[in-house]
Amino acid sequence: MTLVQTATLRSLPPYVFAELDRLKADARARGATLVDLGIGSPDLPMAPAVIDALAAAAAEPGIQGYPPFLGAPRFFDAIGRFMARRFGVTVDAPNEALALSGAKEGIAGIIAALCGPGDVVLVPEIYYPVYARAAWLVGAEVRWMPMRADTGFVLDLDAIPAAEARRAKLMIVNYPNNPTGARVDRAFYDRAVAFATRHDLLLVSDAAYSELTFDGSPAPSALQSDPAREVTLEFHSCSKTFSMAGLRIGFVVGNARAIDALAAYRSNIGYGTATAVQHAAAYALDHHEELVPPKAAAYRSRRDAMANAFRAAGWDVAVPEATMYLWLPVPEGVDDWDWVKALIDRDGVVVTPGVAFGDGGRGFFRISLVRDEATLAAAAARIAARRRVLMRAA
Numbered sequence: 001m002t003l004v005q006t007a008t009l010r011s012l013p014p015y016v017f018a019e020l021d022r023l024k025a026d027a028r029a030r031g032a033t034l035v036d037l038g039i040g041s042p043d044l045p046m047a048p049a050v051i052d053a054l055a056a057a058a059a060e061p062g063i064q065g066y067p068p069f070l071g072a073p074r075f076f077d078a079i080g081r082f083m084a085r086r087f088g089v090t091v092d093a094p095n096e097a098l099a100l101s102g103a104k105e106g107i108a109g110i111i112a113a114l115c116g117p118g119d120v121v122l123v124p125e126i127y128y129p130v131y132a133r134a135a136w137l138v139g140a141e142v143r144w145m146p147m148r149a150d151t152g153f154v155l156d157l158d159a160i161p162a163a164e165a166r167r168a169k170l171m172i173v174n175y176p177n178n179p180t181g182a183r184v185d186r187a188f189y190d191r192a193v194a195f196a197t198r199h200d201l202l203l204v205s206d207a208a209y210s211e212l213t214f215d216g217s218p219a220p221s222a223l224q225s226d227p228a229r230e231v232t233l234e235f236h237s238c239s240k241t242f243s244m245a246g247l248r249i250g251f252v253v254g255n256a257r258a259i260d261a262l263a264a265y266r267s268n269i270g271y272g273t274a275t276a277v278q279h280a281a282a283y284a285l286d287h288h289e290e291l292v293p294p295k296a297a298a299y300r301s302r303r304d305a306m307a308n309a310f311r312a313a314g315w316d317v318a319v320p321e322a323t324m325y326l327w328l329p330v331p332e333g334v335d336d337w338d339w340v341k342a343l344i345d346r347d348g349v350v351v352t353p354g355v356a357f358g359d360g361g362r363g364f365f366r367i368s369l370v371r372d373e374a375t376l377a378a379a380a381a382r383i384a385a386r387r388r389v390l391m392r393a394a
């Protein structure tokens with residue numbers, strides 16, 4: 001049998017994480033033990049109470065049946081309470097909400113539900129891969145929104161050409177941001193909502209890291225700037241907030257017509273999200289005030305352990321106020337991939353080259369804070385030492 005992937009699938013640029021996997025496998029085959037700070041898969045355990053909620057949900061009568069297409073009533077209620085308590089945003093669930101098996105599939109789904117060949121999607125030039133890949137998969141065009149270090153990685157909406165904005169069906173923003181750790185205030189969302197309104201497009205806010213902030217000021221929701229949900233759709237995830245990445249659970253809230261389109265798309269290709277997992281996530285959302293602070297504190301203390309180790313080694317790194325990543329410049333004069341390969345092959349530390357997040361990420365690399373403080377500090381010392389060696393040689 002000859003099976004050939006579609007031309008569209010084959011035309012996608014290589015997935016950088018697959019190349020990283022190859023480098024890791026080669027190093028391990030040579031006997032290396034690696035500290036993998038590449039992908040952002042949470043190592044912190046789920047809270048015992050969430051595990052109990054999951055176990056109790058698994059034993060509920062009727063749980064063996066297919067889930068309701070849109071979401072479980074208990075999850076919808078918890079989403080409504082969470083959005084109200086956390087952001088002061090009213091959500092009329094289920095009209096304005098949908099349960100998802102993670103934010104990623106939802107983001108891909110809304111693009112597939114609204115876009116096709118000839119349509120334009122506005123994507124930050126440093127981006128979580130699904131934003132562009134989902135657009136390319138449906139034959140839509142991607143236009144990059146400027147996102148530069150000198151403006152703190154806050155999108156420069158004024159620099160988006162009006163002609164491109166007019167053609168766009170939707171724009172995607174992601175704050176707190178993976179990979180840069182940048183965050184924005186309400187005023188940014190005010191501008192983004194005004195931009196979306198002016199150009200008659202959907203503002204898609206990816207708020208997967210909304211709860212992982214470190215400076216005591218909670219991150220805003222884009223929906224606070226669009227109280228009538230005219231142009232905004234916001235994706236939330238339990239993956240990092242509650243260390244539930246493996247359970248695949250998130251949700252989306254916002255514009256009812258967009259929710260309807262996403263629900264229509266999803267109901268054609270799947271059966272919704274496991275009810276037991278929704279019930280566990282409902283418990284987590286209802287207890288976010290107790291469950292989130294220990295997670296945020298752990299990432300903050302890991303960030304500090306690494307930053308202190310870098311500084312002790314003479315590298316004064318900038319630290320982010322949010323997320324679970326450090327976003328650092330590749331040493332001057334050193335090629336991105338040479339740098340990442342040297343760290344894997346010589347120091348046993350895996351980091352992600354910035355180009356994994358698009359051309360805009362060139363010249364940077366990302367460290368995921370997915371090990372304990374001591375391991376991270378030791379890794380930082382090795383990275384800083386390698387930097388000195390390579391900069392001397394460059």
Ligand SMILES: Cc1ncc(COP(=O)(O)O)c(C=O)c1O
Pocket residue numbers: 040101102103104105128174177178206208236237238239245249250
């Ligand atoms: C910016 C961003 N959005 C969405 C996701 C995916 O979230 P989920 O696990 O809910 O699909 C990630 C995961 O790393 C992410 O970094």
